Amino acid sequence: MMADNMYRVERESDLHGFLAAGNLRIDCLGEIRDMGVCAQYNHLLNKFPGDQVFLDEEKRISFLDGYIYNKDAVCGNGAEDWQHIFARAMGEDAAKCLRMLRGGFCGYIYNKRNGDLTIYTDQLSAKAVYYYTNGDRWMVSSHLPYMIAVLRENELKYHLNETAVKYMLTYGYMLDDSTFVEEIHRLLPGQLVHIVNGQVKPERYYFIRNKEVRMTQQEAVEKIDAAFREAIRREFDKDREYGYRHLTDLSGGLDSRMVSWVAHDMGYTDQVNVTYGRSDYLDEKISKKIAIYLKHEYLFKALDDANWMYDIDEIISRNNGAALYSGITGGSRLLGLLDTDCFGIEHTGMIGDAVLSTFYHDRQLNFGPPRLGLNKYSEMLTYQFDKRIIKEYSCQEMFAIYTRGVLGAMSSYIIRQHDLEPSSPFTDVDFLEVSYSIPFEYRDKHVIYLKWMSDKYPEATKFGWEKWGGVKPRADHIFFRKVKTTQRLLRQMGCRAFGLPNSDSMNPEDYWYQKDQKIQKYYQEYFMQNIDYGVLNQNLKRDISQMFQEGNVTEKDMALTVLAVVKAYF
Numbered sequence: 145m146m147a148d149n150m151y152r153v154e155r156e157s158d159l160h161g162f163l164a165a166g167n168l169r170i171d172c173l174g175e176i177r178d179m180g181v182c183a184q185y186n187h188l189l190n191k192f193p194g195d196q197v198f199l200d201e202e203k204r205i206s207f208l209d210g211y212i213y214n215k216d217a218v219c220g221n222g223a224e225d226w227q228h229i230f231a232r233a234m235g236e237d238a239a240k241c242l243r244m245l246r247g248g249f250c251g252y253i254y255n256k257r258n259g260d261l262t263i264y265t266d267q268l269s270a271k272a273v274y275y276y277t278n279g280d281r282w283m284v285s286s287h288l289p290y291m292i293a294v295l296r297e298n299e300l301k302y303h304l305n306e307t308a309v310k311y312m313l314t315y316g317y318m319l320d321d322s323t324f325v326e327e328i329h330r331l332l333p334g335q336l337v338h339i340v341n342g343q344v345k346p347e348r349y350y351f352i353r354n355k356e357v358r359m360t361q362q363e364a365v366e367k368i369d370a371a372f373r374e375a376i377r378r379e380f381d382k383d384r385e386y387g388y389r390h391l392t393d394l395s396g397g398l399d400s401r402m403v404s405w406v407a408h409d410m411g412y413t414d415q416v417n418v419t420y421g422r423s424d425y426l427d428e429k430i431s432k433k434i435a436i437y438l439k440h441e442y443l444f445k446a447l448d449d450a451n452w453m454y455d456i457d458e459i460i461s462r463n464n465g466a467a468l469y470s471g472i473t474g475g476s477r478l479l480g481l482l483d484t485d486c487f488g489i490e491h492t493g494m495i496g497d498a499v500l501s502t503f504y505h506d507r508q509l510n511f512g513p514p515r516l517g518l519n520k521y522s523e524m525l526t527y528q529f530d531k532r533i534i535k536e537y538s539c540q541e542m543f544a545i546y547t548r549g550v551l552g553a554m555s556s557y558i559i560r561q562h563d564l565e566p567s568s569p570f571t572d573v574d575f576l577e578v579s580y581s582i583p584f585e586y587r588d589k590h591v592i593y594l595k596w597m598s599d600k601y602p603e604a605t606k607f608g609w610e611k612w613g614g615v616k617p618r619a620d621h622i623f624f625r626k627v628k629t630t631q632r633l634l635r636q637m638g639c640r641a642f643g644l645p646n647s648d649s650m651n652p653e654d655y656w657y658q659k660d661q662k663i664q665k666y667y668q669e670y671f672m673q674n675i676d677y678g679v680l681n682q683n684l685k686r687d688i689s690q691m692f693q694e695g696n697v698t699e700k701d702m703a704l705t706v707l708a709v710v711k712a713y714f
Contacts, residue, residue: 158187158562159187159287159289159461159462159562160187160188160189160287160561160562161187161188161285161286161287161290162184162185162186162187162188162207162209162285162286162287163184163185163283163284163285163286163287163290163291163294164182164183164184164185164205164207164252164254164283164284164285165182165183165184165281165282165283165284165294166181166182166254166259166261166280166281166282166283167280167281167282168183168281168282168283168294168298169294169297169298170183170185170283170294170297171297172293172294172296172297173185173290173293173294174187179200179205181205181254181256181259182205182254184207185290186198188209189561189562189563189564189565191211191386191388191488191489191564191565192210192211192212192382192385192386192488192565194226194386195208195210195211195212195215195226195247195249196208196209196210197226197227197230197231197251198227199227199228199231201231202256203235203255203256203257204231204235204253204254204255204256205252205253205254205256206227206230206231206234206235206251206253207251207252207253208230208249208250208251209249209250209251209271209286210247210248210249210250210251210266210270210271210565211247211248211249211382211488211489211565211567212245212246212247212249213246213247213378213379213381213382214244214245214246214247214378215230217244217245217246218230218233218241218244218245231253234253234262235253238253238262238264238336238349239336239347239349242264242266242267242336242349242350243349243350245266246378246572246573246574247266247378247382247567248266248270248271248557248565248566248567249265249266249271250264250265250266250269250271250272250273250286250331251263251264251273252264252284259280259341260338260339260340261282261284261338261339262336262337262338262339263275263284263331263336263337263339264331264335264336264337264349265331265333265334265335266333266334267333267334267350267573268333268334268550268554268571269330269331269332269333269334269335269550269551269554270554270557270566270567270571271286271561272286272330272331272464272466272555272557272558273285273286273330273331274286274288274291274323274328274329274330274331274464275328275329275331275337275339276291276295276327276328276329277339277342277344278300278327279342280342281298281300282339286561287464288323288325288328288464288465288713289461289464289712289713291325291328292325292712292713295327302325302326302327302328303325303326303327304324304325304326304679304680304710304714305322305323305324305325305326306681306684307322307529308322308323308324309324309684309706310525310527310529310687311529312465312468312702312705312706312709313522313525313527313687313688313691313702313703313706314520314521314522314525314527315519315520315521315547315548315552316467316468316471316521316522316552316698316702316705317466317467317468317547317548317551317552317555318330318466318467318551319529319533319547319551320332320533323464323465323466324465324709324710324713325713330466332346332348332546333350333546333550333551334348334349334350334351335347335348335349336348336349348536350573351536351538351542352542352545352546352576352580353538353542353580354511354538354539354541354542354580355580355581356580356581356582356583356584357581357582357583358583359581359582359583361586361591361592361595362599364582364583364586364592365592365595365596365599365600367578367581367582368500368578368579368582368592368596369596369600371572371574371575371577371578371579372402372406372569372575373406373410374572374574374575375569375570375572375574375575376403376406376407376410376412376569377410378569378572379407379489379491379567379569380407380410380412380489380491382488382489383487383488383489386488388486388487388488388489389414389415389416389486389487390407390412390414390415390416390487390489390491391415391416391418391482391486391487391489391490391491391564392404392407392415392416392417392418392440392490392491393417393418393419393490393491393492393493394417394418394419394431394434394435394442395419395421395427395430395431395493395610396425396426396427396428396429396430396431396608396609396610396614397427397493397497397609397610397611398493398496398497398590398593398597398609398611398617399493399494399495399496399497399568399570400431400492400493400496401431401434401493401604401607402493402496402597402601402604403491403492403493403496403568403569403570404417404434404438404440404491405434405438405601405604406601407491408438408440409601413438413439413440415438415440415441416440416441416442416443416487417431417434417435417438417440417441417442417443418442418443418444418445418478418482419431419432419442419443419444419445419478420444420445420446420447420475420477420478421444421446421447422446422447422448422652423446423448426608426610426613426614427610428444428446429614430607430608430609430610430614431444432444433607434604434607437603437607443478443481443482445477445478445481447477449656449660450653450656450657450659450660450662450663452476452477453470453653453656453657453663453666453667454663454666455469455476455477456469456670456704456705456708457708457711457712458476459472459476459559459708460705460708460709460712461712462476462558462559462562463555463556463558463559464558465705465708465709465712465713466551466555466558467551467552467555467556468521468698468701468702468705469701469704469705469708470653470698470701471553471555471556472555472556472559472560475556475559475560476559476560479560479563479564482563484563484564487564488564488565489564489565489566489567490560490564490565490566490567491566491567491568491569492566492567492568493568493570494553494554494556494557494566494568494570494571495545495549495550495553495554495568495570495571496568496570498544498545498549499545499549499570499571499575499576499579499580500570500579500587500590500592500593500596501587501588501589501590501593502541502584502587502588502589503540503541503544503545503549504540504541504544505588505589507584507588509540510539510540510541510584511539511540511541511584512539512540513539513540514534514537514538514539514540514542514543515534515540515543516529516531516533516534518540518544519544519547519548521698521699521702522691522695522698522699522702524690524691524694524695524699525687525690525691554571590617591619594617594618594619595619597617598618598619605617605618612625612629613625613629653697653698653701654696654697654698657697657700667692667700667704670704670707671692671703671704671707674707674708674710674711675688675689675707677707677710677711677714679710679714680710688703688706688707689703691703692704
């Protein structure tokens with residue numbers, strides 16, 4: 145177990161982030177830095193202050209927040225400090241500079257002479273950033289509530305984005321640069337936005353591409369292992385650079401297991417493994433066994449009741465309304481147990497399964513033209529979305545990775561970034577390039593994933609896989625996996641047929657909801673108290689009401705997420 149001083153006594157309410165603005169009052173946020181042409185409020189997490197940039201020079205203002213794994217790629221053997229070298233490189237060729245960087249970052253460059261503004265985020269927008277323009281007025285921020293406060297302070301009108309509402313009621317996340325505020329946009333992954341004379345000019349400096357290369361399975365294993373170990377080295381060395389311990393997520397799946405296991409194999413043994421979920425479920429049982437085997441400290445946050453389902457308002461205040469509120473609630477409560485001063489990076493296995501396997505098992509669908517309508521959380525409402533959303537994506541898999549994977553699943557980072565800097569080696573740019581060069585038939589159905597584990601880390605395959613019902617993740621155990629999967633499917637069908645709650649999950653929200661009349665009452669009261677906000681037109685009220693009253697628990701969560709955002713922002 146962890147030492148007592150590693151537990152947090154009381155959770156801080158501070159929401160970390162920054163806001164910079166031109167020709168706008170931002171005093172409402174607190175103490176600001178006045179730079180003449182613009183002002184900035186900083187309440188940064190400051191886990192890695194030596195990686196940050198904040199320069200107010202004669203020609204420009206340069207700002208970067210986040211963490212950089214490879215400053216040497218930009219600095220080389222230069223005699224100047226990192227801040228000045230970065231600022232100059234961005235001033236010369238921003239896209240080239242950003243393509244070289246590895247890590248999670250966002251920021252802006254402001255040209256004092258002509259008023260041009262360049263806003264940027266990292267290749268996968270691990271650090272979300274938002275922007276607003278109105279004539280010569282502008283602001284850029286990592287935290288949407290800051291921007292709402294500034295709009296109110298300056299008595300500027302803003303409006304509910306109905307398209308964003310419809311995204312949430314269908315997918316549970318955004319599909320493009322939308323936010324719930326029509327006038328505020330989010331930078332897409334790997335995107336620069338140039339604002340010149342009030343005109344917004346977006347530029348995508350990085351895109352993941354499927355580029356299959358002929359190779360043998362063994363060659364694929366070697367490429368995967370080399371790239372993954374390098375990604376691990378970057379992440380864990382960043383902790384060491386600043387004297388942090390290693391905080392590593394661990395579940396009953398493969399992705400977090402491989403992060404923790406490979407890091408341990410490379411000598412990063414001072415790990416604290418953290419897990420949350422239902423007590424005695426496979427995620428706890430398997431992760432605990434792995435942590436004990438590796439001799440890591442272990443912390444488990446039990447979610448054995450519906451208490452976390454009351455956190456609607458808190459979660460929405462912390463996640464910018466980017467995704468379904470219930471997706472990160474359990475993880476948020478786990479972070480509340482930690483003294484996060486001990487840690488820098490939260491090492492996750494985020495979207496590893498989607499990256500190292502295939503998003504779809506049908507090759508024609510996977511590599512076919514992108515299309516709307518797949519990967520929905522709900523089919524209840526039939527909205528038609530602008531097909532221009534998909535035009536930039538090379539195939540259906542890439543559209544799914546960027547939307548459901550990055551904009552959906554990785555939105556949980558926004559919550560975590562008030563406490564830690566989350567990062568996943570599976571989303572390392574160089575690892576992504578390797579992964580999407582591997583032939584489809586190797587990635588499909590975890591063929592190469594299982595071979596990589598068996599060949600390089602055979603001991604890691606001795607522990608069950610939650611997805612396979614606890615069967616060990618080995619190619620020769622596929623028959624037993626099919627038996628377990630069939631048993632699970634039959635249980636689910638039985639529960640549906642007899643109207644019984646199904647607890648077969650680490651986070652059985654439906655089970656807890658149906659068993660707890662208090663949470664049912666709370667949901668109903670929350671809905672009734674907030675459905676009549678005037679900013680919602682009659683059509684939206686009708687759709688939200690239908691989803692809440694007729695939908696399953698996830699669909700109810702989608703409806704309440706919309707109402708919570710409206711309540712907070714409007």
